Amino acid sequence: MSRICIMCGRDKMKGNKVSHSNIKTIKHYDVNLQKKQVEIDGKVTKAYVCTKCLKTLDKNEQ
Numbered sequence: 001m002s003r004i005c006i007m008c009g010r011d012k013m014k015g016n017k018v019s020h021s022n023i024k025t026i027k028h029y030d031v032n033l034q035k036k037q038v039e040i041d042g043k044v045t046k047a048y049v050c051t052k053c054l055k056t057l058d059k060n061e062q
């Protein structure tokens with residue numbers, strides 16, 4: 001399963017987890033993906049879409 005948004009291409013980000021003694025370790029942040037039916041090139045398929053794109057899709061349907 002690919003953890004990338006089909007609409008905008010967002011994927012996981014990296015950041016630092018900083019301890020009290022200021023030791024930094026790499027932490028990965030995953031995108032909030034939801035599996036939804038989306039029309040792509042005239043075909044309805046199930047795809048992983050980030051919640052930011054879902055909000056935009058709902059806004060454009062109205």
